[in-house]
Amino acid sequence: MQSGFFLGVAMSAAPIVALDAAQVGRSIKRIAMEIAERNGGADNIVLVGIVRRGATLAERIADELRANGRREVPVGTLDISSYRDDGKGLPGDPRLIGRDIPFSLDAKRVVLVDDVLYTGRTVRAALDAISDLGRAESVQLAVLVDRGERELPIRADYVGKNIQAPHGQRVYVRLTEIDGADAVVVGNANVK
Amino acid sequence: MSRLAKFDVVSIEDLETSDIERVFALADSFAAQLAQGDQITTAAGLIMATLFYEPSTRTRLSFESSMHRLGGAVISSADMHASSAAKGESLADTVRVVSGYADLIVLRHPHDGAARVAAEYAPCPVLNAGDGSREHPTQTLCDLYILRKKKGHLKGLTVALCGDLKFGRTVHSLIYALARFGANIVAVPTSGMDVPDYVLKRLAAERNYSFSTVTMDELKSLAGGLDALYLTPSAPHQMALFTGDGALRNFPAAEPPAALDAFYVTRLQKERMSGKEAGPAQYVRFDARALRTSRTQEAVVMHPLPRLGELAYELDADPRAVYFEQAAAGVPVRMALIALLMEKAAAASVGPRPMAEAIRFKAEPPPRCSNLNCVTRFEGAYLAPRFTLGRSMDATVLALKCGLCERELKIEYVGHARSHRYYHFDENLQGYVRQWIEEGSLAVFDSVKQAEEAGYEPYRRGPQREIMNEEEVVGAIESLADQVIADVPDISAVSIVGVVSHGAMLALRLRGLIGSKTKVLPPCAALDAYKPADALHPIDGAENFNVEDRTIILVDDVINSGWTVQRAMATIWQRGRPAAVKLAVLIDRGHRAVPIRPNYVGKNIPTSRGERVQVRLAAAGTESKSHDRVMIYSIVEPLKEPEAAH
Incomplete structure (x- = not known):
């Protein structure tokens, strides 16, 4: 855990901005740079974003890779829902409900992109979906925020920021394309 | 009759x-x-x-x-x-x-x-x-019919195929047919929508045929009459746009280019596209300008219809626009x-075409087709996947071709059922693999792990050395038990799952240690991700094994790529939703290919990829631990003369 960010007194306080727009932008740039460095360029890479904000982040990372003079990186998406469909409103285990990956993953290095890494259950469901799609050489995980508290043995390869938020608090990633502005905010579950 | x-x-x-x-x-x-x-x-x-x-x-x-x-x-x-x-x-x-x-x-x-x-x-x-x-x-028959009607012949025609050449099934059939009739093909795919590899391989193998690919921009330059661009010697594929035989091979730079006879434009397949692959803005747009150059004035414009934005309506009146005749044909x-x-x-002279005989595989489960849209993935048990030898150009994998959709599956490990040896595939084995297919003794594996669990031994191992002795193995297992006890607050919520076979032996040893240290004996099961029917079964004498809401300690002897752990978790999830999964391994040897990290590690042993770590363990409950040890050996020796076929 590097650069931990602990919000000990935030329970009833107003939502706290953990990353502002400039910091979000820098984090995405740095993740893209690390991906290119670790993989010796972007030639064999494909990005798979988890709907919805992971998919937007994947597009941003692809833009960065392109802007750095690297080649076009294919971007696909996985739609993984963590809510049960029986109407009871309780969180169930995440499962795949949709997929848009119109290219082969054979022998590719797949970078899976999500906004927040928490229990690891969404990533597990995503790994199942990817392994179903063919023989990827490897799967690497990039997240904007790692908030710890893992329930499964999952770890990220690229992390924008580690945030330790108290139980009961939520970490919200806001992105311009969806929310009008970039920010990472920590607050009570009903704050948005 | x-x-x-x-x-x-x-x-x-x-x-x-x-x-x-x-x-x-x-x-x-x-x-x-x-x-x-x-x-x-x-x-x-x-x-x-x-x-x-x-x-x-x-x-x-x-x-x-x-x-x-x-x-x-x-x-x-x-x-x-x-x-x-x-x-x-x-x-x-x-x-x-x-x-x-x-x-x-x-x-x-x-x-x-x-x-x-x-x-x-x-x-x-x-x-x-x-x-x-x-x-x-039948669409291809219509296309060929119109092309022949307009041009009088098919042989030697130069046809530019533009747009989505990846998903467009009409295009794949057309390519095979044009190749057969000796037409020249110039592929002009929209970015990311190239002709699939299996089509190119089939053309190369069956007809010794290849064609050149140019970009949309190069096509536009052509349409604008910038002919000189195509004669630049530094860009040989551009010159090939107008070669006499349509292929790259041996095109002399001085030869004057021929003309294009037809443009075949395909529809933008919105329903199959993702956001980034190619937006409508990047898709080909075809209008009358394309037909004004000296090299295109004789060209007809074809399209399987329906069209979206890719063909301008102004073209319709041009006699060279033949797409409505194409539809009427x-x-x-x-x-x-x-x-x-x-x-x-x-x-009365025809019968069903004989099919190439499918390979009969030894060892379960037989491979399944890697194409998610293959009919074998949907039709249920009556339609078993069937494969013949493929034509991969990669010498380190065995290519198997699906008999129904033709997609190639790449196999890294092959085994010989009689000698029970497995091999990392390389081209030297090609002849032996053919022989084993004839004998019905070929086995294929996803991983070394799967091969070894099926009872296969590596073909040849290099010198072995011991990297952990009895005392070190005993100490490492003890340490794993201590790590679990220190980390998990409530041992009564714990259930242990060991990956067969050594993971399961290790799981029983861990269970014994945890039991003696905490006076709580967790339930324990073995997991075999390669045997769907009996994937998770209790090994502690109990009737049932429950995963729902349990804290599962998943145990394996060695973690390498991590794919086995992914498969193991998928198997657990078929049984229910555990409260948590913690991963315990005796040895972490690095080389992870998935974002998985063990929670508890007995020992980290950095290894090279070609090395194999073999763990030997005494059964739980036996007094002597003298069987405990960990060996490392190399299996990367190139296989010059495989002898297992004899």
């Missing part, structure tokens, strides 16, 4: 060149008769069934019109998804039932290879009206194909 031969047209390759020429002659004659308003009764008394599992307007209507024009009758189901298919009837059963009602089946289906399956099970002939993203042979060409089936029945 039936009035139609059991002659299926699943692929354009099912038709001999003489068949295609006969279809064209018949189509000419039907077109003339239709133009005169003649009443045709060739197929009177015959019934055609159209089974369309996917929407289609022109293909379906033109097939139905063709049969009516021939004096035959048509039966049809309005929407296959709403009828028997929705009740779960297999394709094989549906076509057998429908064969009792009709003399001929026309099938459109969303899954790759479905038409081949229908053809195998239906006693009557089956015409493929499009299966998944594979082939659409659908009726006489399909009439001709049905008439060909009648001629073949009279000749």
Whole structure:
């Protein structure tokens, strides 16, 4: 855990901005740079974003890779829902409900992109979906925020920021394309 | 005897060149008769069934019109998804039932290879009206018919194929046919929508044929008349745009370029696209300017229709725009194909095409097709995946070709069932693998782990050395137990799952240690991700093993890529939703290929990829631990002379 960010007194306080727009932008740039460095360029890479904000982040990372003079990186998406469909409103285990990956993953290095890494259950469901799609050489995980508290043995390869938020608090990633502005905010579950 | 031969047209390759020429002659004659308003009764008394599992307007209507024009009758189901298919009837059963009602089946289906399956099970002939993203042979017949009609011949024509060349099934059939008739192809794919590899490989292998690919920008420059660009010696593929034989090979720079004879433009397939792959803005747009250059003024413009934005309406009045004639040719060409089936029945000389014999595999489970849209993924147990040897150019993997959708599957580890040895595949093994296929003794594996669990030994191991002795192994397991106890607050919520076989032995040892240290003995099960039927079974004497809401300690002896752990978790999730999964391994040797990290590690041992770590453990409960040790050896020696075949 590097650069931990602990919000000990935030329970009833107003939502706290953990990353502002400039910091979000820098984090995405740095993740893209690390991906290119670790993989010796972007030639064999494909990005798979988890709907919805992971998919937007994947597009941003692809833009960065392109802007750095690297080649076009294919971007696909996985739609993984963590809510049960029986109407009871309780969180169930995440499962795949949709997929848009119109290219082969054979022998590719797949970078899976999500906004927040928490229990690891969404990533597990995503790994199942990817392994179903063919023989990827490897799967690497990039997240904007790692908030710890893992329930499964999952770890990220690229992390924008580690945030330790108290139980009961939520970490919200806001992105311009969806929310009008970039920010990472920590607050009570009903704050948005 | 039936009035139609059991002659299926699943692929354009099912038709001999003489068949295609006969279809064209018949189509000419039907077109003339239709133009005169003649009443045709060739197929009177015959019934055609159209089974369309996917929407289609022109293909379906033109097939139905063709049969009516021939004096035959048509039966049809309005929407296959709403009828028997929705009740779960297999394709094989549906076509057998429908064969009792009709003399001929026309099938459109969303899954790759479905038409081949229908053809195998239906006693009557089956015409493929499009299966998944594979082939659409009758569309190709129409395309070739128009091209020949406009140009007088097919041999030596230069045809530019533009747009989506990846998903467009009409294009794949057309490429095979153009290659056969000796036409030159210039591929102009939209970014990311290149002709798939399996199409290129098949062309190279069967017809010794290849073609060049140029970008949309280069095509636009051509349309703008910037001819000089194409003669730049530093860009040889651009020169090949106008070679005499359409291929890259041996094109002399000084040779003057020939002209383009046809543009074949495909539709932007919105339904199959992702956001980034190619937006409508990047898709080809074709207008009259493209036909103004000296090299394109004789070119006709073709399109399978429907068009979206890719063909300007201003082109419609140009006599070189032949796409509506192309659509209209659908009726006489399909009439001709049905008439060909009648001629073949009279000749009584055809039988079903012999299939290449599928490989019989040893060791379970047999491989499955890697194409998610392959019909074998949907049709259930009656349709086992079948493979023949593929043509991978990569010398380090064995390529197997799916018998139904032709997608290639890459196999890294092969085994010989008689000697029970496994090998990392390389090209030196090619001959042996062929021999093993003949003997029926080939086994294929996803991983070393799977091979070893199936009881196979590495073919040859390098010198071994001990990296952990008895004392170190005992200490490492003890440490794992301590790590678990310190980390998990409530041991009574813990259940232990060991991956067979050494993970399961280790799990029992851990359970014993945890039991003696905490006085709580957790339930324990073994997990075999390669045996779906018996994937998770208790090994602690209990009747059942429950994962729901439990804290699962997943145990394996060695973690390497991590794919085994991913498979193991998938197996656990089939049984329920655990509260948490913690991963315990005796040895972490690095080289992770998935984002998985063990929670508890006995020892980190950095290794090279070609090395193999072998753990030996004494059974739980035995007093002597003298079997405990960890060995490391190399299995990367190149296999010059495999001897296991003898």
